[in-house]
Amino acid sequence: MVHRFTARAVVVGDRAGTVVPDAVLDVEDGLISWVGPAAEAPPAGDAEVTALPGVLAPGMVNTHSHAPMVLFRGQGEGLPLDRWLNEVMWPREAKLTPEDVEVAMTAASAEMLRHGVTTSVEMYFHPERMAAAVRRTGARGVITHPLIGLPGFGTFDEQLARATDSAGTGDDQVEWGIGPHSAYTVPLPVLTQAAEAAREHGLLLTTHVAETTTEGAGLLAQHGLSVPQLLAAHDVLGGRVLGAHCVHMDDGDLELWREYDVAVAHCPGSNTKLASGTARLRDMLDLGIRVGMGTDGPASNDNLDLFEDLRLAAQLARLRERDATALTAPEAFWLATGAAAAAIGREDLGQLTVGRRADLVHVDTDDIAFVPVGEVTDLLTHLVWSVGSRHVRGTWVAGRQVVRDGASTTVDEAELRADVQTRAMRLAGR
Structure with a gap:
């Protein structure tokens, strides 16, 4: 089944800084099957649709x-x-x-x-x-x-x-x-x-x-x-x-x-x-x-x-x-x-293009950090200079949502924080 995402814009993650306004991105079997302007998108059919008000960006890759x-x-x-x-x-x-x-x-x-x-x-x-x-x-x-x-x-x-x-x-x-x-x-x-x-x-x-x-x-x-x-x-x-x-x-x-x-x-x-x-x-x-x-x-x-x-x-x-x-x-x-x-030799990651893995990040643009926008490329400029991870609202890996409304969907972070605190004090000899 196809999962369709719509967004204010898609930031592709390429060197040229390609930004697609009023964008649609389709995911099928964990891979990106289509991405482009909404006006050119194939019919949605019975696809599940997730409408995102902000920017859709690639999942980042931490190399070390x-x-x-x-x-x-x-x-x-x-x-x-x-x-x-x-x-x-x-x-x-x-x-x-x-x-x-x-x-x-x-x-x-x-x-x-x-x-x-x-x-x-x-x-x-x-x-x-x-x-x-x-x-x-x-x-x-x-x-x-x-x-x-x-x-x-x-x-x-x-x-x-x-x-x-x-x-x-x-x-x-x-x-x-x-x-x-x-x-x-x-x-x-x-x-x-x-x-x-x-x-x-x-x-x-x-x-x-x-x-x-x-x-x-x-x-x-x-x-x-x-x-x-x-x-x-x-x-x-x-x-x-x-x-x-x-x-x-x-x-x-x-x-x-x-x-x-x-x-x-x-x-x-x-x-x-x-x-x-x-x-x-x-x-x-x-x-x-x-x-x-x-x-x-x-x-x-x-x-x-x-x-x-x-x-x-x-x-x-x-x-x-x-x-x-x-x-x-x-x-x-x-x-x-x-x-x-x-x-790291993983050409299947890092960009929102057809055939790559659907690792997606939704960045909320309803914030003063995203104002003004004169050209669509300003969205990318703001991502770099004005915006922080506090604006990340959702994250998907292979099309599966693992962060919703800024919180993990898979683990109890409060419980983990308490556990890390206890273990850290033991290792410090306290």
Whole structure:
């Protein structure tokens, strides 16, 4: 059966910033079967019709997240990344139980859906429990099996075996991947093995790269190469590779990314909060490097709201280049939608076009933030510069409504908040 949506406008989520006024979008079997102006729409027939007074936009794609870190939101405030990890995060994470991770991921997934984020790329412990959480909320997730040398998680060989065992066991909601933490925490031979396994099984491989100025200092002193150069030299690049952050990249590093078609998860909120630096976003885009927006974990951002990150990305790009045209409003929105989907190799997501998955977000335009509108493209401009996730009223994944009137339809968020609070205090030793 066809489910027809009508809206004031459809924002497609492409780089050009296409906006279709007085729009109709049809969904059949979880996919978009038609989209365009109402005057050109096929007869509705016996379709179920949902009339939306605002803008219909694509579900956003969060390319880099450690969402269960809602357990640590706001903790370690004011510390730089190395101390933040060593003194606050890793000691608490050592106490995590699988149940902690599932509860926290459920709460975080519901939060993202309320913000209009329908898909996230996750790198965290107990991936099978994160997958269960995503299935419970109705979201989508690219759940990567972490590789990191911490007590309690087995050898690197055991961690990698779990990752490859999951290959081919995903479904419409959960795709599996491999997530070695970084070149400074995972031995280079293990990174090579992980990349080989990812290519063999068609999995996304994501790892932190060049987030801070000092993280690669030891590797540079030992090998005389930057982290991107080391990854290339050890056959880590190639296939579906996504580098998170990529803040401190010189021209040679960016050229390697272009040569190997490595994508970037751009996390401006986390990068600014931890004072990690400002990525060369404009240079990346001009080189044709695939880039998508990411929030990073909610302990270093401190939220999971891509509306805020895409706005910050545009502001920082313009400030860095001292050019008010350095990143346009359509490009900024595209980085959280169509570009983000392309960055993770998921061309079935991120845009409202025929054949893609019907992951939809209804944004209320009955607000002063949407005034004035002289041209229909002003709606997209307002989405980027004036509007926040507070204006999201409904979210659908594969045509199924998972947020209605700004609240989850699948889980009890108040109960989850209380549970996260209790668990967070236990992990903090209180």
